[in-house]
Amino acid sequence: MSRMTVRKVAVLGAGVMGAQIATHCANADVPVVLFDLPAKAGDANGIVNKALAGLRKLQPAPAATKETLQAIEAANYEHDLEKLRECDLVIEAIAEKMEWKLDLYAKVAPHLRPDAIFASNTSGLSITALAEGMPAALRGRFCGIHFFNPPRYMALVELIATAHTDPAMLDQLETWLTTRLGKSIVRAKDTPNFVANRVGVFSMLAVMHHTARLGLGFDEVDLLTGPKIGRPKSATYRTADVVGLDTLAHVIHTMQATLPDDPWHAFFQAPAWLTALIDQGALGQKTRAGIYTKQGKQISVLDLEHQDYRASGGHIAPEVDEILALRDPVEKFLELRACAHPQAQFLWAIFRDVFHYCACHLGDIADNARDVDFAMRWGFGWSQGPFETWQAAGWRATAEAIREDIEAGHAMADAPLPAWVFERDAVHAPEGSYSAAENALKPRSDLPVYRRQLSPETVLGEARPDAGQTLWENAGVRLWVRPDQDARIGILSITSKMHAIGEEVLDGVIEAVARAERDLDGLVIWHDAPFAVGANLMQVTEAIKAGQFDRLERTVARFQAASMTLKHAQVPVVAAVQGMALGGGCEFVMHAAHRVMALESYVGLVEAGVGLIPAGGGCKEFALQAHTLARRAAGGDVFLYIQNAFQTIAMATVAKSALEAVQLGFAKASDDVLFNPHELLYAALRRARGMAEAGYRPPVESRAVKVAGRNGIATCEMMLVNMAEGGFISAHDYRVAKAAATALCGGEVETNAQVSEQWILDVERALFVDLLKCEPTQARIVHMLETGKPLRN
Known part of the structure; x- marks a missing residue:
């Protein structure tokens, strides 16, 4: 297979993601043409130039040096489409609206080189449906390419093929993304929200459901769902503020609109308090108010009972903290399930429901369990993915506990665990990770680029790197x-x-x-x-x-x-x-x-x-x-x-x-x-x-x-x-x-x-x-x- 050479990249859309994707390509010394609509007045490239100026204020910085942005050329769709002929890779990153994307595809397609790769940076729209907007001759070089925000720092990129996508082209693109941009790749199936957002947003919905069910405070939950359980400091509700409450609601709506037969469909809706905040323009960090708000040094959190903000505090109950300090994950999960304190019941419930959800959907959304676990590590900052957490807790015993809770009506959905769950003692083993679609253990990718990784990241149960x-x-x-x-x-x-x-x-x-x-x-x-x-x-x-x-x-x-x-x-x-x-x-x-x-x-x-x-x-x-x-x-x-x-x-x-x-x-x-x-x-x-x-x-x-x-x-x-x-x-x-x-x-x-x-x-x-x-x-x-x-x- 010949090496793919990317001499120049075009990024369509100078919004938050598009501008930062362009910047990361420029970090890697790849010249970039960044497109957007022509400005209504003044400089025709005013929208792009304003976006580039805004990048200089962002922290953490998207650009690796102050000079990086000089490698980005501003352009607009009205005057500069001929510049696309110079580009080997074109990444579309406009707003998540199918009709807008298809309209843009019709506009740019005549200007693409036949050998160029065209990819959509969508967080959840159907890649197959988007491909229909491309001329038949170009569909083989079209795919989904989902960067996570911020693109410079987040390792995960999900690659999504259609039935028409050329497999060799996708291998070349994966190789280039891995080495040139430093990304960690998961091949996702073309299902709504793909892998990381599908599991990650469901996890947030489960947290919201059990927060309300058990009457816990948002700050209390963030103490429970952060580093104490191997998640980022931003935990759940702070993460929602950082992502943007409107963005979160959009992703939830995508799941609601496109997954009508999902057994958890009843939970695919934004809580009333979330909708109310959005209606008030309190969208999180970008508006300086959301679930949390900060005035001076005082951080306040939304209190649903009083419909107002109060000083953020919260605490973890000593008996729950003691359980979380246990080193043995088997003992830890047994103790959480047995403990009557609402915080312990909350933690058991959110793990149980994510395990349940991932088991039922593994065959639909991912090639194997390893891809799900890596997607959550690389895209959401979890120290362990859901399947390796389950495996560490004792696969069989945890499966039986989940089945008991389902039968007792304690789980969020009554869908039974798939039969394969009870036929195995683990999903990760030295020879590979379990694929529900193929009912077999799948080894890692054999692309030559991975031979360069002498000490790759591994999942629990996988063969360790050579210790020398x-x-x-x-x-x-x-x-x-x-x-x-x-x-x-x-x-x-x-x-x-x-x-x-x-x-x-x-x-x-x-x-x-x-x-x-x-x-x-x-x-x-x-x-x-x-x-x-x-x-x-x-x-x-x-x-x-x-x-x-x-x-x-x-x-x-x-x-x-x-x-x-x-x-x-x-x-x-x-x-x-x-x-x-x-x-x-x-x-x-x-x-x-x-x-x-x-x-x-x-x-x-x-x-x-x-x-x-x-x-x-x-x-x-x-x-x-x-x-x-x-x-x-x-x-x-x-x-x-x-x-x-x-x-x-x-x-x-x-x-x-x-x-x-x-x-x-x-x-x-x-x-x-x-x-x-x-x-x-x-x-x-x-x-x-x-x-x-x-x-x-x-x-x-x-x-x-x-x-x-x-x-x-x-x-x-x-x-x-x-x-x-x-x-x-x-x-x-x-x-x-x-x-x-x-x-x-x-x-x-x-x-x-x-x-x-x-x-x-x-x-x-x-x-x-x-x-x-x-x-x-x-x-x-x-x-x-x-x-x-x-x-x-």
Whole structure:
């Protein structure tokens, strides 16, 4: 099968979803033409340009860098349809109205290339019905492509074929979406609301039904249906506000109108209170009022009994909280069902009814149980999908409990569980996941793109990824290889909690590099996100309490030695980064020979937040960058390249993407940025192999780094004086920032003096230890450990 090449994308519709889909394509360096109606006055592309301007205000940011939006060309349907001939992929993303979509298809079809792919980003309309609006010759290259909001951050994309869709084309599109846009694909059947919304909206309807039945408060339910049961913090009713109450009502209406024979049809209607809020224009977060509202810092929640808002609070009953804390899911579900407290009965009921619904509809909506579970993980943020939750709770026993409740009239519908439920002990097994339509276990997709995912996400009961062969380990790291990939490229994984860097990790890094130099051809630093959250502050605090500042200085020196060991290793060291790489984690990243980074990598030197400066070589690396850049510039002024680094460190700036990490100097333009984090290990192993085959040579430690010296420090201090006088920074902020400036400028030396890398490391270390002795810094460290938030003192 030849590779599909997408040189340009067109997105039809500059609404919330269309504009963000276009932006994510632009994130991936794919030029985009974004269409909408011509403006009635002024610039014909005014609607699109207004949408693009609005994207700059959205948080989380749809664009990976500020420059991303420049790759999007504004267009309109009246003047620019000929631009469609340049596009390999056209994504329609206008409002969810069948007649509007069909009218647009008739307008654009004559301008599409015969080999272009045309896809509708609909959340639930029939793809088969939409295909009827396409000329017969184009139907083979038409499909549904359902992105979830926000498209940059939500992994799930549902692909929906019709009877006419070319299977090879769909495989190519899945491959492109997986690697180029970093998406996780579920092939959905062409049924209303597809997989994730079908199950997710039913789950919300079940929650609403049992909330009313048991007389619980909305805030109380959100405490019960959030992280306590493996769901996002927004839980149920906050999620409804975020999605938009009008959008939720629209999806519910779609189910009501298109699923008349569903045994749960009686529940496919918006509650009266939801309709009333919509009628009042209280649509949730976008109107600043919905189920919740916020005035100042006070969050209020709708109280149905009093028909007004009250202060949000709520609590979980101690006996219910105790049950939720149980580690054994079998015991947990038995206890929930047996407990008489309304909160426990509520939780059992919402799980039971979702299990019941999914079992009855598995054959209708999805190819197999794995697809349902992944759809709920990737689309709704559940930690486990419904089938794996059921399997963990004990498949047979839970099935019998559901049957008893159905027969007793306690369930939302009286439809019996399908016979296959009682014929199995599980739906997920090493050989595959159950397909009700085929009455068989289905293995994963065998598309070649998935061979790049060496550590794929798995469902409960599925075969686990290859754990490889351990070469050496200590309490902080594991050195191992994947012989099936490359037996001579080592993988170094930090194994501490949150991958914090303590003494055992430093010792492990130095030892692992020594072993790699002796026995291997290269080394990849890789483990699941986060990459590393920085130094182990608990160890630091214990040493401070014991007055062991000499030990702390030795630890910092060991940290610097570990960083330099990575940088000057005789084999290439590749850092495979995803998630947070903060503080010392960022310094490890900066010292690697090469970086392979997931787009969603959040990298930064954040030591200022706890009253410290980077001392694992971070300041030294920025000083080196300034020295190198100044040599290429007219005049050779080092300080020109120190200013940005100073602001970055002093403000503890964190890059909001791997692309931004390059701009801030934490990574290099020559590094690799991948959009699918599951491909990191594959790419990093091959990058290390390529560097080794090319005769990799480590950099020589520099003994003549030109630094900004005293004049540079003084210039930075002038900025700090203005900020202090304006009340923007405290006296301790001033002290910390001046220390950062001193390290970046090479210490109290003459301007343009030449010093060694080790000199700058010595300056970093001395300033770091001095700050550790300050009470305000110690208070900041304790506050961070206790609250997870910075203290401004």
